[in-house]
Amino acid sequence: MAPMLPRPPIFVNTSTQACELVTDLLIFDEDLTLMRRSRQAREPVMPAATPATTHNPPDARARSRRTFLLYLCGAFGGLLSGYDMGIVAGAQLFLTRDLGLSSWMQGAFVSSLMIGAIAGCFGAGPATDRWGRRPVMLATAVLFGAGALGMALATGPWTLIAFRVATGVGVGAASAVIPSYLSELAPTRIRGRVSTLNQMMIAIGIFVSYLTSYALSGAGAWRWMLGLAVVPAVVLFVGMWPQPETPRWLVTKGREDEARTVLLRLHKPAEAEAALRDIHAAAQTERHSRGRVRELFATRQVRRGLGIAVAMAVIQQVIGSNTIVFYAPTILKAAGFEDSAALLNSVGLGILSICTTFVTGRLVDRVGRKPLLLTGLVLMVISMSTLCAVFSLGLLDQTAGKVAAVASLAVFKVAYSLSWAPLLWVMLPELFPLRVRSVGVSVGSGTNWAANFAVSLVFPTLLAAGAGAAFALFSGVCVLAFAFTAVYIRETAGRSLEALERAAS
Incomplete structure (x- = not known):
């Protein structure tokens, strides 16, 4: 008798609770800010306090709640992207057996998402300029849902890959439009915090995919794993339907x-x-502009922004995050986590990533983008260099080496989630003027996915050289990235998008 499949509400409850937690934390933080400003605005001599003067007015709190619901809906596509990127690891083992995939077909299935994402990125720019940010986000919800259902019902490998490409188009379009949507809606004082919601939702989506894979792996239910993505796709569509278009596009x-x-x-x-x-x-x-790719090369100002965007997109992929993910189970098993290494790697580091991204949201508008980028690179150089020494000198079987390796693993994850993982998506819309923002962000996002694809191709060759060499190489890349950031990247915090455009012209 076939094993019974776990019920879908496992995924629904987990993702809903995670989103509710994010919303509550953001609303609580905004309430504290409003209360603090209210106290600062009071006169030195005040009449006796009343409930109306000691608490936020109900309309202010209601507006705050509606505003953060808008931001959360705008960022929700990131959860779908994260889920679709993460779920393949759990589903691949079972679908390979059931559909009889060859090793080549397995590689095609995994990489097809990235190919679709590149196409989705470059197509999203002209679409958002013509029809708006909101309609494109609704279209991505449809693509996510159709791709999930198609993969869940696939009867052969080519059908599976075709719907995986369609899902990838949705992932790429979401990565191109969400940063612009959030950045153009958010007030200047919290633009960075709001924009980090995209990366937080991606991290939550990956985390939920791990939990879903764990819950359904006992039954080998790969169709449920892939098909359950239709639930958040419906949530995204319903949530975005009543939301407004950005005022800048209007x-x-x-x-x-x-x-x-x-x-x-x-x-x-x-x-x-x-x-x-x-x-x-x-x-x-900019009334005569039509937002075409060639306009990215029209002026020195825009060319500079394009160069920085492309460089940042490549740097985010080549500073070693894939190497850390690959060697994390080896490090954790050597440290004594034999049976729980995989779970600790996925769940433990996933929670760490979510928490660190939340901290980034609290810091990015106060400390600034550039200091966080530089601090993250310093910490990554330290952690990579330490791991290089541990693996090169064969210290992983010693207590000191185990402690150093696990600590370096955690430090890298914190540093990456504090800096380059979220801040690329914060800064991409800030690098371009309004007339080419959509197409510029699309090119930057597409470059990021292309770099991801390239790294995945050369990664096996790099691993053949040994862990020590890999960590040494990426440590050197981080040093070069530090020099580039220090010289070329300007601070964008605390200035409106229009002020940044005037300053660059």
């Missing part, structure tokens, strides 16, 4: 009244009018 289309309505939802009236004037002024200087 202004470029001459719909200023709608833009004003959106800004009043996010800002106080005076701030909304000031923001609308800035956006209108920027749009007027």
Whole structure:
């Protein structure tokens, strides 16, 4: 008798609770900020306190809650991207057996997501300029859902790969449009914090995929693993349906009244009018632009932004995160976690990534983007160099070597999640003026996926050289990335997108 499949609510409850936790943390943090500003604005002599003067007004709290629901819905596509990237590891073992995949077909199945993502990135730019950010995000939800159902019902390898490519197109489009959507909606003072939600949702999606694989692996239910992605796809579509378009896109289309309505939802009236004037002024200087790829090379300002975006996209993939993921089980098993090494690697490091990304959101607008990027690289050089020494000198069988290796593993994960993992998506929209923001972010995101694909191709060859050589190479890459960041990357925190555009011109 065939084993009974676990019920789908395992995934639904986990993802819903994770999203509710993120929402509650963000709302609580915003409430504290509002209360702090309220106290600072009081006169030295005040009348006796009343409930109305000691607490946030109900309308302010309601607006805060609605605003963060908007941000959460805008970032929710990241959860789907993370889930689709992570679930393949658990599903591949069982579908390979059931569908009789050759080793070549297994590789095609895994890499097909990245191929689709590259196409989705470059297609998303013109689409978002023409139809808007919100419609493209709704389209990605449809692609996610169709791809999940198609893979779950696939009867052969080519059908499976075809729907995996379709899912990849959704992943790529989401990675290109979500950063712009969040960045263009968020007020300047919290733009970095809001933009880090994208990476946090990706981390949550990967974490949920690990839990789902663990729950369904006993039954070998790979169709459920892949098909359950339709649930968050529906949530994304339903959640995004009532959400607004970004005011910056609306202004470029001459719909200023709608833009004003959106800004009043996010800002106080005076701030909304000031923001609308800035956006209108920027749009007027670019009214003849059509957001084509060739316009990325039209001026020195835009070419510089493009060069930095492409470099940052490549750096995020080549600073060694894949090497850490590959060697993590070896390090953990050597440290004594024989039976739980895989679980600790996936669940433990996944939780660490989510928590660190939340901390990044708290710091990115206060400390700035550039200090976090540089600090992350310093910590990654230290951890990579330590791992190089441990593996090269054969210290992994000694207590000191085990401790150093596990500590370096955790330090790298924290450093990467604190800096380059989330901040690439924070900064990509900040590097381009409004007229080419969509296409610029699409090129940067597409470059990131292309670099990911290239690293996956050369990674087996690199591993053949040995762990010590691999860690030494990536340590050197981090040093070069530090020099590039220190010289070429400018701070963008605390300035509106329009102010950044004026400063660069």
